[in-house]
Amino acid sequence: MVNLRELRYSLIDVIMQTDDTKKLRHAYNKLTQGDLVNPEHGQSTRDKPRTIDLKHQVDLQIIRSQQNISPLSFDEIAKMNQNEEWDQSLEELLASID
Numbered sequence: 001m002v003n004l005r006e007l008r009y010s011l012i013d014v015i016m017q018t019d020d021t022k023k024l025r026h027a028y029n030k031l032t033q034g035d036l037v038n039p040e041h042g043q044s045t046r047d048k049p050r051t052i053d054l055k056h057q058v059d060l061q062i063i064r065s066q067q068n069i070s071p072l073s074f075d076e077i078a079k080m081n082q083n084e085e086w087d088q089s090l091e092e093l094l095a096s097i098d
Helices: 004-017 021-032 060-067 074-080 090-097
Strands: none
């Protein structure tokens, strides 16, 4: 699978090797006019918002509620890790942090 960076460089190479003005104009229009469809969402790139609203003086509780997540309790974490084997003692782990 080609990553985004490789795809961009490949596209630049193809553009630089193209001598047909008509093809280049067509490709430019497709890329700049939002006619391309986002394959992940099946919608035009033109539908995406280009700006975001910045909020001032946002409350931490509001942010947490909008993220729709809840913190894990110690008991939940202990339950998830009860079968884990540790290669080092707690003292060794704490010493490695220093």
